Amino acid sequence: MTDRFCPVGAGREVCYRTDGDPSGTPLLLIAGLTLDLTSWPREMIDGLVAQGFYLIRFDNRDVGRTTPATTPPPSLWRRALQRPRQDGYDLADMAGDGVAVLNHLGVQRTHVAGMSMGGMIAQTLAARYPTRTLSLTSIFSTTGSRRVGQAALSTQLQLANPGARTRAEFIRKHLRLVEHLAGNGFAPDRAAAAEYAARAWDRGLRQAAGDGVARQINAIYKSGDRTAELRRITAPTLVIHGDRDPIVHPNGGRATAAAISGARHVTIAGMGHDLAPGVIDRVVRLIAEVSRCSSEPCSNVSRAV
Incomplete structure (x- = not known):
C-alpha cells in the first residue's frame, strides 16, 4: 500500500506499488484511461495475491x-x-514506463494484464517486449482500428461533459459514469467507486483531469491501428470482454483475439466496462488460467461465461 518511485530519466519518475510475496509469480497490472494504480478493486488484488501472484501496478503518465x-x-x-x-x-x-519499473525491481519476465487503455498498453508491451512477457490478459480493450471498439453515442455524450472543478463534483461525475458503464448484469460498488474517486483526486488527478487526460487520449490516437503489431504477439493471450460494454464495443475484443494467434476470447454476459464485484472472481480465475498457459497449451476458443 506504499507509493514507491522508479527514475526513468530526464527528471521523470514512475510511481508504483507492489502486493504479495516478491518470490511469487510476477503480474504487471496496467490501469485504463484517467485511472491510477489504486483503481484495481481491492477484492481483485487480494484474489490475485491468493493465487500466488506478486503484483506490480503503476501510475500511467498524467495520472496519480x-x-x-x-x-x-x-x-x-x-x-x-x-x-x-x-x-x-x-x-x-x-x-516503456512499465518495463522501466520491471527493470527497477529486477523482474526479467512477467505476466501482463491491462484494462481498457491499459489493455492497449499491455498489448503493446507484449508485442514489443516478447522476451519479457509470460502471458497477456486484455480486459475490455481493442486494437485501435476505427472499424471496431467504438463507443456508443450515449457514452460519447457522457464523456463530452466538462471536467470537474472540485473534489465533490469529481466524485459525483465519476459515480454517474461508473453507473453508465457498468452494464445490466452486474451492479457497480458505489461505495468503492466513491472512495476511489476521492483517493484519485487527492493523489493528483485534480491536476491531470484536463490536459493530462487529453494527452492520454492523444497517445491512443497517435498509436493508430495496431492490428498488424498484435499479430506479432507470441505470449499466451486471454481477451475478456463484456457483451454490454458501452464505451469499447465488444467487437473490439473480438478483433483483438482474432489478431493474436492462439488467443482465447471470453465474453462475460451482462458485463459492461467495469470490474464489478460480481465478475471479479471470474476474472481472477481466468487470469490464473492463462498464466498457466506459459507452461502448457491453451485452446483458441471464444465462449461466454
Whole structure:
C-alpha cells in the first residue's frame, strides 16, 4: 500500500506499488484511461495475491503520482477528428514506463494484464517486449482500428461533459459514469467507486483531469491501428470482454483475439466496462488460467461465461 518511485530519466519518475510475496509469480497490472494504480478493486488484488501472484501496478503518465508530461494537449478539434499531436507520447512510451519499473525491481519476465487503455498498453508491451512477457490478459480493450471498439453515442455524450472543478463534483461525475458503464448484469460498488474517486483526486488527478487526460487520449490516437503489431504477439493471450460494454464495443475484443494467434476470447454476459464485484472472481480465475498457459497449451476458443 506504499507509493514507491522508479527514475526513468530526464527528471521523470514512475510511481508504483507492489502486493504479495516478491518470490511469487510476477503480474504487471496496467490501469485504463484517467485511472491510477489504486483503481484495481481491492477484492481483485487480494484474489490475485491468493493465487500466488506478486503484483506490480503503476501510475500511467498524467495520472496519480507519476511525473506528468509537459507537452501541449491536443485541441478539442484534434480529439474530435482523431488527429493527434505528433509531439506527444504514445502507447509504446507508456509500455516503456512499465518495463522501466520491471527493470527497477529486477523482474526479467512477467505476466501482463491491462484494462481498457491499459489493455492497449499491455498489448503493446507484449508485442514489443516478447522476451519479457509470460502471458497477456486484455480486459475490455481493442486494437485501435476505427472499424471496431467504438463507443456508443450515449457514452460519447457522457464523456463530452466538462471536467470537474472540485473534489465533490469529481466524485459525483465519476459515480454517474461508473453507473453508465457498468452494464445490466452486474451492479457497480458505489461505495468503492466513491472512495476511489476521492483517493484519485487527492493523489493528483485534480491536476491531470484536463490536459493530462487529453494527452492520454492523444497517445491512443497517435498509436493508430495496431492490428498488424498484435499479430506479432507470441505470449499466451486471454481477451475478456463484456457483451454490454458501452464505451469499447465488444467487437473490439473480438478483433483483438482474432489478431493474436492462439488467443482465447471470453465474453462475460451482462458485463459492461467495469470490474464489478460480481465478475471479479471470474476474472481472477481466468487470469490464473492463462498464466498457466506459459507452461502448457491453451485452446483458441471464444465462449461466454
